[in-house]
Amino acid sequence: MTEIPVDIIIIGAGPAGLAAAIAAKKAGIDSLIVFERDEIPGGILNQCIHTGFGLHRFKVELTGPEYAHRDVVEAEKLGIDIRLGVTVLDLNQDKIVTCISHEKGLEKYKAKAVILAMGCRERPRGALATPGTRPAGVYAAGTAQKFLNMQGYMPGNNIVILGSGDIGLIMARRMVLQGANVLACIEIMPYSSGLNRNIVQCLEDFNIPLYLEHTVVDIKGKNRLESVIVAKVDSSRTPIPGSEFEIPCDTLLLSVGLIPENELTDCAQAEMSRVTSGPVVNSHFETSVEGIFACGNVLHVHDLVDYVSSESAAAGEKAAEYVLGKRDTSKLIDVVDGKGVRGCVPQKIFIDDKQGIDLMFRPDNVYKNHYLTLTAGDKVLMSQRKMILAPGEMVNVRLNEDKLSLISEGEELVVSITPEKAG
């Protein structure tokens, strides 16, 4: 099969793929294709009809489709080639992309650079191994959101939500507004994994009880869900015998985590992080395979789309520089998760980067009045007091050129959350 040559292929036309494409195009890449398996660009934003998007980037509160529309319009203006209804089947280390579509059948492309922007998916019930029957009425919250917002169907009437991820919280409010009874939101941790604003606006404003440190221990119902059994958990997240209570319901929505969708990353044999479930990248967003870049939720699960866009724009720019032979890749050092920090991205940084570098991670617990501390060797680069740090909200730290210049080759940059100011 002949391989069609192209400079940059971007896999996915959600917010990450669109931002990367726009940035790469602006950086001077004309030979660029975006493959999108859906029939419309915009990814998951299309089903997110609530507001809350774009406050950081556009300083205005948009719905998901409105946010996506802005990028789609810009991409169109720039003449970016977005191919819809195309599924990428394989990607190898030589950056050969195999894809199929209804329109053109099987095709192969050979790219100079590939940007992975496939997004993430929801953890299903099976991954929790929750015991019980397997009736209709148990859905991932995003699946239910798609049924409701894209097709106009109600997934159920009496709803329990397991997990307090953002999609679950948004769906709690959405189902109430649509006339359903949302009976409870059950969260195994002592804190919510969603944004605080969503806890307030989606649960508290509608008097939906949030059961922290509880979980669903049994699912009942032969054909359609009839009830769930909820139990309190101890500090090791083990259900406490005797604490069980039953909630009759016909629908259980799961919002129990998102997993980056990395089948193609695996095909290309890029090194993966067990913490983020995404590829390991350097501060150019390049994976362990030269010329393959990753950004957005395929890299690590974000809290706000605004940060997906900014990260992906940076990835698009760096991929363009790579293709144009403009980049300098000396002095790479490792970034290490210290105490309190989970999955800092990028995992490796170029310390001679003139533009500075953004680090992102999620705290592993809720911390009040702690210090965000960055050290390299015995040098403290930063130790900044934070009122509150929580797993539901990503932490973004900027390291400017001055700070980077303090780090020597061979040192590790350790990011941690400390009770006392360091240094």
Next chain:
Amino acid sequence: MYDVIIIGAGISGLSTACHLSRYSCDMLILDRGADVSEGATKANSGIVHAGYDATPGTEKARFNVKGARMYEDFCKSYGVPYQKTGALVLGFTDEDENTLKKLLERSVQNEVPGCRLLTKDEALQMEPNLNPDIALALYVPESAITSPYELTYALADHAKINGAKFLLNTNVESLSHEENHWLVHTDNGVYKAKAVINCAGTGADVLHNIISTKQVKIIPRRGEYYLLDRLEKPLFSMTIFQVPTSMGKGVLVTPTTHGNLLIGPNAEDIPLEDDTATTRDGLDEVFTKAKRTWQDISLRTVITTFSGIRAHEKEGDFIIGKVEGAPAGAFEAIGIESPGLSAGPAIGIELGDMVAEYLKLSKNTNYMPPTPQPKPFNGMSDDEKKLAYEKDPDYGKIVCRCEQVTEAEIRHSIRRPVGATSVDGVKRRTRAGMGRCQGGFCSLRVAEILKEELGEDNLLTITKMGKGSEMLTGKLSEGEI
């Protein structure tokens, strides 16, 4: 009046139906499920046992060995997965060593070729992820794996193209005999036949006891499983058993024909024959026992859990043939627990021939041999994919991302002779929704395709697995979103 009514559309009933298709005969197949293969056939380990451990002289041993020998060709003719992976039976103690030696003797008596004892080092060399605390292992090269429900769907199609009629969602309540024929009383009417074959799985004893003076007793025995995601490098290439106990072959760890890893089952006698719930205790038992095989067991990649019910007859053996103590024309396959899947093709031939002889059926001169199932898209080479697309551009639309199932395959699964009528029916026929996201992305699209193919007005009538399991509860009015 039908020549034959078969009660139960699982592996035994449908193997028998396919064999009877070689004869000229009017056949009706009844099942209480919304689909075929809904009972024990749906949820088991998928192992084609070589026959080394059944007690010599029992029906289990005879049918297992005969069935296992036919299996490869049988699966090939239906285009259904079959892989001769081999198996190990692990021993940890001196007592286990004695048991394994006895099993080796049995394998010789049952004429299962190639079995031998391996030292710990030999076993670890073949399967490096085994618990290093094993003492020895019995190697069974003839052990194989298949996909039980895919095989059963293919059998159903084969019986149907040869003229068998199917009536699903139909529960047989009673049987009665009149002069020279049988009446089958169901919740969906009364049906007449010259012969009846009771392959009703966990419900078979009730029907047997209505017509026979010799009573039998089925004890529903539940087994729970974990299913793990596919990995680039499989952790185990063979089926790994531990030494068997009185409750069965014990917890095994095995690859599936689709590259997943299956861990289970435990064995628990339960009062309700249709209680396929999983339980915390059951799953924990499976985990603990499997740890003996796979010390570093990790549930990080679990994609689902499920349970299946085996029909254990209290005497412990298969009961196959004419119903003892009943009027003529009644046949049965009862107590078809493990190695029932392995025995299936042999049960079909023997039971089918018995019925044909009783009814003095002539050969079916228009017999249609099975047509092999088309190769799944995700197993095709690039050239095969191109060819498939040229014939049907719906191969260009990937619906299930995890398992790369195309719209063409989903439409085919609904259009085939005994086609899918529910989301789970599509899932088991195509694997759409069987992957790591468990239908999160594709279930909506699958529901839409079902709606189109079944000619429904909207998605409200689309079910997960038959009536009562509707996916959605209401439709918004125009412009309401």
